[in-house]
Amino acid sequence: MRKYAMVIDQRRCVACMACVVACKKENDVPPGQFRTRVIEKVEGVFPEVRMELRSELCNHCENPPCVYNCPTGASYKRKEDGLILLKKYRCVGCKSCLAACPYDARYINEKKGFADKCTLCEHRIKEGKEPACVATCVGKSRIFGDLDDPKSPVSIALKENHSEVLLAGAGTKPRVHYIKIFSKPE
């Protein structure tokens, strides 16, 4: 069984937004809506200023609150690889998944009305390709692979670096890991 995950090496992100654009193009995301975002956080007072660049997307959680709260089973966790996906034909647009997601990773597709989200480009994975955001990342900040494969890029990145997940206290066990720009391994 595969266990797909993503590592975001914040040290290598240049906030070029290519991932945001590639995702929209690849997945035909409606105008004004996004499956991934980039946060630029500037702290301090000049000249002592530091910037954190963090790209966020669906965390494909081990304990996905959006799946637990879905009343129709439209949102589900795929058994083979743990991806959190959506059976669009079953979605009623009740928006409980939007309310349940601590990462605000979902949105209501303006064209179709269903609660859309990142699929980690599962249609590309099926063809042996990387997700569009990973393939397009110029700084190689986004790393994708199988956590159960010790030779995969994500396993290596996690082994070699200290990583964190977003809102660990929420108990969702995210599968998107962050190698923070300001925290280096011992």
Add this chain to the structure above:
Amino acid sequence: MEITITGINAATFPHLHVWDWRVAMYLFLGGLSAGLAVMSSILNVRQGGALTVNERAASTAQILVPVILSIGMIFIFLDLERKLNVFWFYLTFQPLSPMSWGSWGLLVFYPVSILFAIAAVPAANRHRLLFRQLIELAEWLQKYRLHLAAANFAMGIFIGVYTGVLLSSFVARPLWNSAILPILFLCSALSAGAAMMIMISSQKKVKLFFTKIDIWLIISEMLLLPLFFYGQYTSSYAHRESIMPFFLFNHEYFWYGLAILFLLVILPCALVIKLLEIKEEHGETLPPDALLKMKLSAIIVLMGGIIVRFSFIYAGQLSHL
């Protein structure tokens, strides 16, 4: 600190706003119908049904339950983004989803409340059912009136508590994520049901009976509200921040401050009016001014129920982990 985000979705930024007045109205009307179901069951069972003799509410309250619920259901239906897919609620059961429990619960609640409404029609009024089959059904169901009252009571409690459970299950929204919320919503629902009974009942003894019930429910609500805020305040940072809209009293959160001020004023007001009502010597029938006071206190309680639902639905979406 300066934050720039590229790729924000309007539904979740700067804060979640996916549920609006339609959901708040559904929660209120659902709660009201649940509370009314519980109270109408009590009316039919209390003192072996003696309270129902010549009582208008004995036949109208049960009918109002599915009617009010249906109006609430229209509101929630209007909120769905893909209305034609609504049948999917009933092609699956998701044990971890409170909304799935609720949709199946409503499917049980509807027939139970309708059957109870038919069973509770007094023998003298059965001819008003118009159809012969309905009259025969009412006669047959009469044998099971107590069982239906018990089922109606249980389903009323279930629906009353479910809306709160639905909100409290969202770990991402700290204001809702409290175990007190379902009990607060249930209490508010029962209180609204008792207030409705006071408004529609015709006899003094029935009005006073439900006034006494409502007094206890208002006291419970007045205890639960500060307990809820205390629990949030002493919990995590996100939980503490989640209640701030109610207490900051600035222009941004004006309506939440007003809501809490209203609750702080109107619940004790309703309580005092009700306490005076039961202490007063009314004589055989209620004079017009006493009736007016009873209706006024009932309206205040209903307003309290609406304010609780609206303020919690909107403020909960401002909160974030």
